[in-house]
Amino acid sequence: MLCPPVSAGTGQGGHGGEPTRGDACPRPAADPMFRSRRAGLVRRLWRQRCAAAGPEDGPGALKPAAHALFKKLKDEELELLVQAVESRGACESGCVWAPRGEPRGGAKQALPPQVLLCRLYRWPDLRQPHELKHLCYCAGGRAGCGDAAALCCNPHHFSRLAAPETPPPPYSKVSCGPSWPDEPPFPGTQLLEFSYNGGHWRADTSLSRSTIKDGYWCKLAYWEHRTRVGRLYAVHEASVNVFCELPRGSGFCLGQLPAAHRSRAVRRARGKIGRGLLLSREPGGVWAYNRSEHPIFVSSPTLGPPGAHGLPVLKVLPGYSAKVFDYERVG
Numbered sequence: 001m002l003c004p005p006v007s008a009g010t011g012q013g014g015h016g017g018e019p020t021r022g023d024a025c026p027r028p029a030a031d032p033m034f035r036s037r038r039a040g041l042v043r044r045l046w047r048q049r050c051a052a053a054g055p056e057d058g059p060g061a062l063k064p065a066a067h068a069l070f071k072k073l074k075d076e077e078l079e080l081l082v083q084a085v086e087s088r089g090a091c092e093s094g095c096v097w098a099p100r101g102e103p104r105g106g107a108k109q110a111l112p113p114q115v116l117l118c119r120l121y122r123w124p125d126l127r128q129p130h131e132l133k134h135l136c137y138c139a140g141g142r143a144g145c146g147d148a149a150a151l152c153c154n155p156h157h158f159s160r161l162a163a164p165e166t167p168p169p170p171y172s173k174v175s176c177g178p179s180w181p182d183e184p185p186f187p188g189t190q191l192l193e194f195s196y197n198g199g200h201w202r203a204d205t206s207l208s209r210s211t212i213k214d215g216y217w218c219k220l221a222y223w224e225h226r227t228r229v230g231r232l233y234a235v236h237e238a239s240v241n242v243f244c245e246l247p248r249g250s251g252f253c254l255g256q257l258p259a260a261h262r263s264r265a266v267r268r269a270r271g272k273i274g275r276g277l278l279l280s281r282e283p284g285g286v287w288a289y290n291r292s293e294h295p296i297f298v299s300s301p302t303l304g305p306p307g308a309h310g311l312p313v314l315k316v317l318p319g320y321s322a323k324v325f326d327y328e329r330v331g
Helices: 031-047 059-072 077-089 113-121 264-270
Strands: 097-099 133-135 151-154 158-161 189-196 220-226 227-235 238-245 251-253 277-282 285-290 296-299 312-318 320-327
Touching: 031 059, 031 077, 031 189, 059 097, 113 133, 113 151, 220 277, 285 296, 312 320
Parallel strands: 158 320, 238 251
Antiparallel strands: 097 151, 133 158, 189 220, 220 227, 238 277, 277 285, 285 320, 296 312
């Protein structure tokens, strides 16, 4: 595009004054194709929102704040967010960095970006940031990582914290001792046995997803009724997926284990494993994140109070995390 010559003089772009908008080479307008592409991403994001119990807490009430946040995200961040919410966390996605501070959009109550998007796409009843936990692969949750002026708001980089409850029978206690793997607490279902390796229990603050040089830190065993299926699975990295169906998944795939002589109850239970769980060794303890669409039950000597009889069992709902092994609770 050719620009007309700029003449000198007051108001004409010379030494006598600032150039007027009409004298300078006009900036090209944003490409309509890019505008429509961005608008398409926003429409796809809005279609993926959760349904809510009541209109006062419904996604429509969050629309002004959500669209204000979308405007602050770069095109690359919007694409990452679309991938995350459309796959519902089945595929790993990168961090979605949003400026720190509360989005402004006329919403009744300003929410931090991570709470806003987690509430919009995963948990409509979510209220406070302290109800959330960064998953181990989120850079925003690691000290010294990320931009101080930005935070990750990818809703699938978070889990909710599982709170201990008083469970009703028959799963209130699991008998303690070596016989536990031979007597699964939930007949007809599977049991994943977790065995921590090492004579020390101190937290390692330098953990990452890289391979731990000292060798495996735990071994996993998979049981069906009273029979262990497959070999022990040694875990060398700081986190491991345990699953039956996971797109491009890596880790302990239960779907590849031998399938001979499985009862109908076992086949039915295996059909519910799906994306399974994520087991991660983090500073302070070992965490289990339920990636499946069904509750899981975990048992550990560090879940209950010191000196408690038997092993408490904790129900972990889909999308929730629990610290299944606490380094400070053992000798």
